[in-house]
Amino acid sequence: MRFVLLSCLIVAVLGSGLYFAKLTVDEQYRTLKQLELEIKSQTEHNYVLQAEWTFLTRPERLLRLSHSLLGMNAITPERILPISSIPMRRSVTTSIPNADAGVENVAY
Amino acid sequence: MWHIKFLNICRSLLWPSRPEPSKSRKIAGYRLIFSGFSMLLIFTLIGAQSIALALSKPKTSNHSYATINDKARGAILDQKGRILASTVPVNILYADPKHIFNPEEVASALLPYVPKLDKPTLIKRLTKKGRFTELDRKLTPKRHSAILQLGLPGIYVKPATIRIYPQGREAAHIIGAVDRDNNGIAGIEKSQNETLASGENVYLSIDTGLQTVLRESLDTQIKTFEALGGAALILDVKTGEIMAATSLPDFDPNHIMTSTDTARFNQVTKGVYEMGSIFKVLNTAIALETGAIDMQATIDVSKPIRVAGQLIDDYHPIKGSIGLAEILVRSSNIGSAHISQLIGSETQKNYMKQLGLLSASPLEIVENGVPLVPQNWSHITTMTVSYGYGLSVSMVQAAAAIAAAGGDGHYIAPTLLRRNANEPIEKLRIFSTETSMAVRSMMRLVVSNKIGTGNFADAPGYLVGGKTGTAEKVENKGFNRKANRVSFVATFPANDPAYLIMMMVDEPIGQKHSYNYATAGWVVAPAIKEVVNQIAPILGVHPVDITKPENNQNLLPPMMLDGKESVYASF
Numbered sequence: 252m253r254f255v256l257l258s259c260l261i262v263a264v265l266g267s268g269l270y271f272a273k274l275t276v277d278e279q280y281r282t283l284k285q286l287e288l289e290i291k292s293q294t295e296h297n298y299v300l301q302a303e304w305t306f307l308t309r310p311e312r313l314l315r316l317s318h319s320l321l322g323m324n325a326i327t328p329e330r331i332l333p334i335s336s337i338p339m340r341r342s343v344t345t346s347i348p349n350a351d352a353g354v355e356n357v358a359y
Numbered sequence: 360m361w362h363i364k365f366l367n368i369c370r371s372l373l374w375p376s377r378p379e380p381s382k383s384r385k386i387a388g389y390r391l392i393f394s395g396f397s398m399l400l401i402f403t404l405i406g407a408q409s410i411a412l413a414l415s416k417p418k419t420s421n422h423s424y425a426t427i428n429d430k431a432r433g434a435i436l437d438q439k440g441r442i443l444a445s446t447v448p449v450n451i452l453y454a455d456p457k458h459i460f461n462p463e464e465v466a467s468a469l470l471p472y473v474p475k476l477d478k479p480t481l482i483k484r485l486t487k488k489g490r491f492t493e494l495d496r497k498l499t500p501k502r503h504s505a506i507l508q509l510g511l512p513g514i515y516v517k518p519a520t521i522r523i524y525p526q527g528r529e530a531a532h533i534i535g536a537v538d539r540d541n542n543g544i545a546g547i548e549k550s551q552n553e554t555l556a557s558g559e560n561v562y563l564s565i566d567t568g569l570q571t572v573l574r575e576s577l578d579t580q581i582k583t584f585e586a587l588g589g590a591a592l593i594l595d596v597k598t599g600e601i602m603a604a605t606s607l608p609d610f611d612p613n614h615i616m617t618s619t620d621t622a623r624f625n626q627v628t629k630g631v632y633e634m635g636s637i638f639k640v641l642n643t644a645i646a647l648e649t650g651a652i653d654m655q656a657t658i659d660v661s662k663p664i665r666v667a668g669q670l671i672d673d674y675h676p677i678k679g680s681i682g683l684a685e686i687l688v689r690s691s692n693i694g695s696a697h698i699s700q701l702i703g704s705e706t707q708k709n710y711m712k713q714l715g716l717l718s719a720s721p722l723e724i725v726e727n728g729v730p731l732v733p734q735n736w737s738h739i740t741t742m743t744v745s746y747g748y749g750l751s752v753s754m755v756q757a758a759a760a761i762a763a764a765g766g767d768g769h770y771i772a773p774t775l776l777r778r779n780a781n782e783p784i785e786k787l788r789i790f791s792t793e794t795s796m797a798v799r800s801m802m803r804l805v806v807s808n809k810i811g812t813g814n815f816a817d818a819p820g821y822l823v824g825g826k827t828g829t830a831e832k833v834e835n836k837g838f839n840r841k842a843n844r845v846s847f848v849a850t851f852p853a854n855d856p857a858y859l860i861m862m863m864v865d866e867p868i869g870q871k872h873s874y875n876y877a878t879a880g881w882v883v884a885p886a887i888k889e890v891v892n893q894i895a896p897i898l899g900v901h902p903v904d905i906t907k908p909e910n911n912q913n914l915l916p917p918m919m920l921d922g923k924e925s926v927y928a929s930f
Contacts, residue, residue, distance in 0.1 A: 255395050259402040266402075266409030273413040295448045305442040306525040310571035325893040328820040328902035 458513030564600035584867035590626035599771035635830030638747035644764035699745035714760035815884035820902025825849035827879035847883035
């Protein structure tokens with residue numbers, strides 16, 4: 252008799268434990284699914300935003316707007332110089348003959 | 360009689376008679392065993408159910424708020440990752456006619472929110488047989504909300520996806536389009552359908568920035584010279600990547616169904632044309648490579664050639680004998696025809712084959728033109744092919760062939776897909792370094808020397824080399840001298856060609872500012888200059904002082920042209 256009662260108790264405890272474990276897993280699973288849906292939804296928004304951004308920043312539009320609103324034109328070759336053509340700043344001690352004449356005399 | 364005995368036991372259990380003291384202990388034992396088994400059964404059932412529940416799979420929701428799944432059609436991106444085609448979610452407005460009891464009333468309420476439909480059409484759709492009738496495919500969130508607020512029975516909204524092309528008309532012929540079921544029907548959308556349908560993105564060699572510059576310049580020239588249309592491309596000479604390709608008139612792939620057949624025709628890859636004088640670049644390269652002629656030899660071009668009833672003459676007649684460079688710089692048909700005779704038909708044909716001009720190119724697009732090759736490569740064919748008649752090829756094919764002659768001598772099959780950084784490039788050597796150096800020097804002189812036909816293409820500092828081409832259009836089995844297809848092929852910088860630009864304008868009309876000329880030099884060359892000026896900074900090509908010897912080191916020493924020493928920097 253004692254064995255029967257003990258078995259019943261063990262079964263009941265295990266069953267309840269499993270049931271609660273399953274409930275917890277179900278809850279976690281629901282959360283996971285919700286998160287997955289949210290990610291997909293955000294990805295969709297991302298697709299739309301990327302498409303909108305591409306549409307608004309398409310070179311044809313930027314070209315038109317920069318020309319009409321900012322008066323910008325294509326850069327001419329004369330305005331492009333290699334970095335080496337920019338004169339280096341001369342050393343203050345060696346290149347300024349009249350150093351105490353003030354800042355205005357500093358040559359670049 | 361066992362059953363009577365059993366019934367008696369049951370009766371005694373339910374309504375037990377006062378037991379005899381000797382039996383009461385036995386009955387109590389039975390009751391205890393019965394209760395014990397009942398409890399065991401109940402707990403066993405509960406335990407079994409718990410195990411069953413624990414092992415069962417959780418129920419999943421059938422409803423998904425996301426419309427783009429993992430297998431959504433992949434995007435098409437340009438070389439720098441800018442979107443050319445993408446899939447976005449939309450809401451489709453539809454009706455279930457069975458749930459609509461008063462179509463007239465529903466149509467009146469709905470009409471302001473479905474701008475594409477008029478009232479009779481809307482009523483017709485609402486009274487249609489069946490359970491589904493589409494009313495609008497691109498429902499904006501604002502209209503969606505307004506329609507929901509109307510609370511009309513039988514009017515529903517369902518999520519779906521749609522293919523969009525945010526760059527609009529840019530490279531529309533290359534990108535192509537899809538049908539309502541998102542299956543590719545043209546361009547890359549069709550040729551790469553399998554890859555895109557599996558959710559993978561496709562990167563093209565196209566650069567949208569360059570594409571815009573090229574399209575704008577071509578469009579300006581077409582409008583200025585009242586032409587029928589035109590086409591242009593930019594090719595990376597060192598990789599074979601097509602960085603821009605435009606064909607005008609074009610179409611908006613977002614509304615492909617409203618475009619005309621002419622607009623949908625891809626003149627860059629599908630159309631095959633007689634290229635005219637730009638083929639002289641190939642003729643010159645073949646002549647030098649085969650040793651048929653050298654740079655010092657001269658040819659008498661004063662007399663037109665009459666062969667098989669055809670007259671070969673020059674647009675601007677030239678007196679006396681001129682050298683190979685001058686034949687190219689002055690674009691002499693007579694000189695080119697004479698050179699072709701020195702090359703020979705078989706050799707010329709072989710070179711054309713090696714340059715990929717006798718069969719369709721392996722381009723990753725369905726609209727890929729097949730060249731029109733003369734069945735009999737006769738004596739006269741050899742002569743006409745030398746200056747670009749008798750063999751019709753696509754612009755892409757011609758560009759790839761000229762990139763070999765005017766580049767570093769290697770032929771690289773053109774591609775529309777972006778090459779990976781370390782991807783090996785299959786190169787086929789057709790011309791020696793010496794030949795290609797001579798060709799690029801002569802191409803530079805076409806632009807830089809005052810007797811050249813392409814002076815207007817000279818973008819200062821960028822060492823543009825090129826060749827003009829004016830081809831008469833075929834009409835009624837003959838040529839129409841008034842209907843020309845003018846083209847220009849340019850490479851830059853000429854000392855180490857990195858990029859090739861080819862542009863063609865269909866039937867331009869001479870204007871007052873061009874002194875009524877509608878030749879390639881007047882129509883296309885200025886646009887080439889404009890394109891080079893704009894794209895060179897984007898491509899990182901720096902303008903150089905072309906008078907410095909180090910910038911001319913990959914060009915031949917100055918040549919004699921028009922009796923004077925030519926200089927690459929002269930104009």
